[in-house]
Amino acid sequence: MEMLSQIVESVNSFLWDGALLVLLLGTGIFYTINLKFIQIRKFGQGMKRMFGGFSLHGKSTERGLSSFQALATAIAAQVGTGNIAGAATAIASGGPGAIFWMWVSAFFGMATIYGEAVMAQLTRKKENGAIVGGPVYYIQYLFKGKFGKFLSGFFSVAIILALGFMGNMVQSNSIGSSFQTAFGIKPYIMGIIIAVISAVIFLGGINRIARVTEKIVPLMALIYIVGCVIILGMNLEGLGKAFHDIFVAAFSPSSVLGGAAGVTVQKAMRFGVARGLFSNEAGMGSTPHAHATADVKHPADQGIIAMMGVFIDTFVILTLTALVILSTGALSTGETGSALAQAAFNSSYGSFGDVFIAICMLFFAFTTIIGWYYFGEVNVRHLFGKKAVRVYGFLVVIFVLIGSTLKVDLVWNMSDMFNGLMVIPNLIAILAAVGIVKKLSREHEKTGEETLEKTQK
Numbered sequence: 001m002e003m004l005s006q007i008v009e010s011v012n013s014f015l016w017d018g019a020l021l022v023l024l025l026g027t028g029i030f031y032t033i034n035l036k037f038i039q040i041r042k043f044g045q046g047m048k049r050m051f052g053g054f055s056l057h058g059k060s061t062e063r064g065l066s067s068f069q070a071l072a073t074a075i076a077a078q079v080g081t082g083n084i085a086g087a088a089t090a091i092a093s094g095g096p097g098a099i100f101w102m103w104v105s106a107f108f109g110m111a112t113i114y115g116e117a118v119m120a121q122l123t124r125k126k127e128n129g130a131i132v133g134g135p136v137y138y139i140q141y142l143f144k145g146k147f148g149k150f151l152s153g154f155f156s157v158a159i160i161l162a163l164g165f166m167g168n169m170v171q172s173n174s175i176g177s178s179f180q181t182a183f184g185i186k187p188y189i190m191g192i193i194i195a196v197i198s199a200v201i202f203l204g205g206i207n208r209i210a211r212v213t214e215k216i217v218p219l220m221a222l223i224y225i226v227g228c229v230i231i232l233g234m235n236l237e238g239l240g241k242a243f244h245d246i247f248v249a250a251f252s253p254s255s256v257l258g259g260a261a262g263v264t265v266q267k268a269m270r271f272g273v274a275r276g277l278f279s280n281e282a283g284m285g286s287t288p289h290a291h292a293t294a295d296v297k298h299p300a301d302q303g304i305i306a307m308m309g310v311f312i313d314t315f316v317i318l319t320l321t322a323l324v325i326l327s328t329g330a331l332s333t334g335e336t337g338s339a340l341a342q343a344a345f346n347s348s349y350g351s352f353g354d355v356f357i358a359i360c361m362l363f364f365a366f367t368t369i370i371g372w373y374y375f376g377e378v379n380v381r382h383l384f385g386k387k388a389v390r391v392y393g394f395l396v397v398i399f400v401l402i403g404s405t406l407k408v409d410l411v412w413n414m415s416d417m418f419n420g421l422m423v424i425p426n427l428i429a430i431l432a433a434v435g436i437v438k439k440l441s442r443e444h445e446k447t448g449e450e451t452l453e454k455t456q457k
Contacts, residue, residue, distance in 0.1 A: 008413045015420035016274050017266070024273060024283050027427050028108025031115050034434050035441060039110035039307055046308045049301070065131075069210040070294035071305050073371055074287040076213040077163075078313040079221065080368030081174035081338070082279030084361055087321040088340035089412065091331060094271030095263040096242070096256060097249030099322045101272025102279070106314035109282025110307040115430050115437045117306035120288035121299035122440065128386060130206065133292025134375070135159075135285040136382050139429045155285060155425040156379035162418030163286060164376025164396050169403025170415045171365035171372075175358075176404035178338045182358035191404030194366060195397045201370050202377075202393045206293060209370050220363035221317065227356055228320035231328065231348045238327030245326055274416055277423070280313040284419060285426030289375045300444035303437075337412075369400060 032039065050071065065073070080086075090098040116135075123141045124133030139152040172194055176187030201208055232239055249256040253263040281287050287309065294302045321341060325331060330344035338361060345353030373396050380392040 005410055005413070008410070008417050011417050012413055012420070016270050016416065020420050020423060021269060021273050023427055024112075024277065024423065025105060025108055027283055027431055028105070028110075028112045030431065031111035031434065031437075032108055034438055035111055035114065037111075038114055038441070039107065042304045042307070043311075046304045046311075049305045050308045065206070065210050065293045065295065067294045067296055067302060067305055069214050070290050070292075070302065071309060072214040072217045073206075073210050073290040073293075073374070074306065074309045075217050075221075075312060076367035077286060077290070077371030077375065078279065078281050078309050078368075079217070079317055079364055080279070081171055081361060081365050082275060083313065083317045083364060084321055084341045084357065085174045085338040086275045086279050087318050088325060088335075088344075089337050090271045090275035091322060091325055092336040092340055093263075094268040094275075095249045095253045096245040096322075096326055096331075097247075097251070097253055097263075097265070097268035098272035098275065099246045099319070100250035101269045102276035102314060102318065102322075105273045105276040106280050106282065106310055109276070109280055109314075110310045112427075112430065113280075113282040113287065113306050113310050114303040115433060116283070116285065116288040116426070117291035118299045118303040118437050118440055119430070119433050120292035121294070121296065121302050122436070124292040127381070131293050132289075132378050132381070134289040134378055135426045135429060136379060137292075138288075138433065139425060142429050142432050151425045151428065153383065155422055156383050158418060158422035158425070159285065159379050160376045160392070162415065162422045163372035164380075164392065165399045166415045166418050167372050168369050168396060168400050169406065170412060171369045172400045172403040173406055174338050174361050175365045178342065178354075178358040178361040181339065181342055182354035187404045188401070191401040194369065194404070195400045197366070198369055198373065198400060199393065199397050202373055202396070206374055209374050210293075212370065213367055216363060216367050220360065220367070221312070224317060224360050224364075225320060227345075227360070228324050231324050231345065232320075234348050235327040238329065239323060242323050242326035246322070274419075276314060276318075277419060279318050280310040282310050283427055283430070284423055286372070286375050286422075289378050290371070298444050298447070299440055303441075 049067070090102065119138040120133045123137040124131055125137060135155050136152040139155060140148045142148070143151060172191050175194060176190045179185045179190045180187055201212055245256045250268060251265060253265065253268055277284060287306065291302045291306050296302045325340060325344040328344045328347040330340060330347055333340065333343045335343050338357065342354050342357045345357050347353070349356060373393070376396070377389055377392060380388050
């Protein structure tokens, strides 16, 4: 186990200490410039589309899910343990400045995820009566021949391992540890419960997943936001210091943490971007699988609403977690992961803090498990055919069970590694697709202007 940990850490050091930081931020900046800061220009429209399409009883059609169902499925995957345990781990390992770099990566990531959703919509297909799409389809659309097959195959294998297996182990791990702290329940018991419920939902396919996520996602987000806002209201003095520490530590960690902490700007960036990616998934190539299923008039329609998923995930939920941890002074406890988040909530809610985090972790992680299962399923079906889906589902259930009992550091590090590997082929394709995305965006904006002129006449 020790040797495995060393290998994983070496791979992560190569991926996350330079190459992927440049690739992820670079792609986001490249798209932001080419699309003329679309995350700012279309932000208002995105919010209107999101709330305008809000429904707890959305209906799917032969052309796919409703736009809100697709967004809910994407957010279900995005808003997971990364928003609680991931934010806490980033702060514990990279200092408060890691949150600033999460914001930076998320801002540019909104442009990246716009491109992913547009390409997923453009290249989606109907297979076995279901609408499917994602990186494997737009990779082969962009790159013909052996190179396209290799790149798409590499992505498929990486996402199956990264999300279907390793990522879902992280989710069940966080549920297990939080419930043990809050209720004294053995992690493997929670692992069994989550595995059984997940299996039932897996059997229903994307329509059942969408019906579950459209109901749970709005509720879980509201409960968590209210819980965080109450704590911040109780710690207004610490709130100002929290923002100060985030901005100062992003560029001068020693000014906040002291020289003994060993946190550097590079380390703050590394954990900020890595945990930010794990949380909002912009550039990872995961959420395009959900956005491809939306029934919209134009690919850019779903691209605009896809950006809202990153905003809600990072700028709302993840930020609230960070501010609660920093404003309550919980960082001084020396805890990490979900234990650090629980310590922060306990400081204001008493022992109820453990219960609150455990329940939120259950909702967040559970919806992520079923979302990530689906993303992996699309790629299993693409690589091995329909018959392999049942085998894949069985293996995911086993990994969920095993993950609930493993050491948290190794699970997180393995997830980081596979996340990094799946990013590479996806971003190669997204960078190559910038011309297509720009053309579709101009077409969409021109159509919108013409519609507005007709309405005014």
